[in-house]
Amino acid sequence: MIEPTSDEREVEAKLRPTSLTEFVGQEKVVNQLNLILDAAKLHNRAPDHILLAGPPGLGKTTLAMIVAHDSGKPLRLTSGPAIQSSGDLASMLSALQSGDVLFIDEIHRMSRSAEEMLYLAMEDFRVDVMVGKGPGAASISLEIAPFTLVGATTRSGMLPTPLRDRFGFTAFLEYYEPADLVSVVTRASQKLGIEIESDAANALATRSRGTPRIANRLLRRVRDFAAVNRQPVITMDSVLSAMELFEVDALGLDRVDRQILTLLATQFSAKPVGLSTLAVAIGEEPDTIEAVIEPYLIRIGFIQRTPRGREITQHGIAHLTQAKR
Numbered sequence: 335m336i337e338p339t340s341d342e343r344e345v346e347a348k349l350r351p352t353s354l355t356e357f358v359g360q361e362k363v364v365n366q367l368n369l370i371l372d373a374a375k376l377h378n379r380a381p382d383h384i385l386l387a388g389p390p391g392l393g394k395t396t397l398a399m400i401v402a403h404d405s406g407k408p409l410r411l412t413s414g415p416a417i418q419s420s421g422d423l424a425s426m427l428s429a430l431q432s433g434d435v436l437f438i439d440e441i442h443r444m445s446r447s448a449e450e451m452l453y454l455a456m457e458d459f460r461v462d463v464m465v466g467k468g469p470g471a472a473s474i475s476l477e478i479a480p481f482t483l484v485g486a487t488t489r490s491g492m493l494p495t496p497l498r499d500r501f502g503f504t505a506f507l508e509y510y511e512p513a514d515l516v517s518v519v520t521r522a523s524q525k526l527g528i529e530i531e532s533d534a535a536n537a538l539a540t541r542s543r544g545t546p547r548i549a550n551r552l553l554r555r556v557r558d559f560a561a562v563n564r565q566p567v568i569t570m571d572s573v574l575s576a577m578e579l580f581e582v583d584a585l586g587l588d589r590v591d592r593q594i595l596t597l598l599a600t601q602f603s604a605k606p607v608g609l610s611t612l613a614v615a616i617g618e619e620p621d622t623i624e625a626v627i628e629p630y631l632i633r634i635g636f637i638q639r640t641p642r643g644r645e646i647t648q649h650g651i652a653h654l655t656q657a658k659r
Contacts, residue, residue: 349521350396350399358517359393359518360393360505360508367400370502374405380405380481381405381502382501382502383483383503384482384483384503385441385484385493386398386505387486387488389509389545389625390547391548392547397505398437398484405435409434409435410437411439412439413439414438414440418445419445420447423461424451427478428476432479433481434479434481434482436483437485441487442488442489456483457500460475461475485501511544512540515544516535519538519553522553526553528560529567531567534570534572537573537574556573556576556577559575560576585634586630594616596654606643607645612643
């Protein structure tokens with residue numbers, strides 16, 4: 335996968351929409367959030383706690399920022415892996431002001447003790463903190479300011495039911511259709527101050543794996559290619575040449591995707607392979623394969639999960655055969 339640099343993350347931040355009217359795609363989720371935010375304003379209260387679930391790169395962080403912006407309140411950002419004790423969470427919650435929006439990315443990776451503290455904070459806006467140790471230990475109840483929690487997860491099934499049930503609204507983000515991705519590419523090109531032809535925008539959209547983050551990243555690579563080659567407008571030829579250089583094919587598969595398919599088809603003779611074995615074979619972490627690489631290959635029908643492991647399909651084999659011609 336093409337990893338973003340720090341400069342690219344700054345550009346990504348500039349490309350983020352700042353309101354629901356600017357947000358492209360996810361029409362149902364946008365309409366639902368509009369209702370929730372409008373109702374909160376009507377009743378002069380903080381919006382309900384919101385859970386955003388879906389694959390990486392579909393706009394969960396952007397939607398959290400929009401919730402805070404629309405509410406006119408600050409956004410406090412953290413992540414599940416950063417909250418490894420109830421003390422970490424208590425410190426964070428006690429610093430919140432009334433109406434603040436707390437965004438916890440990858441919320442399913444919080445520690446169990448922090449999760450249990452969050453139950454009470456979400457419902458009653460208070461936390462119980464243990465002071466001291468041993469027989470002299472005492473529990474002190476601390477009031478916290480009313481806040482809105484926005485949680486994001488790529489694995490909603492890993493969230494405990496008591497936590498999931500405390501969210502007033504759960505949004506499930508889905509992969510984007512090509513037409514929406516064309517709009518994403520066109521909007522981003524305008525923000526970057528570059529002109530792109532319609533067929534070139536379509537070509538980028540079909541290579542973006544249904545994900546706006548990837549669409550924006552590929553657009554920047556093509557922009558760089560066009561700039562270096564002194565091309566004032568991004569054309570279809572620019573896209574095809576740049577994608578060939580970065581080894582991204584017509585379906586958006588990159589070198590790692592093809593490596594996985596090739597290993598499954600040849601080295602493992604199209605037989606099921608365990609996730610850990612596959613991870614060792616390509617030199618990637620199992621979590622990366624399961625959460626980032628594999629979902630798209632399953633979605634387009636190139637591999638499948640079986641009780642015995644991952645297995646390449648006939649469609650996957652046919653794609654490899656066609657690519658070699």
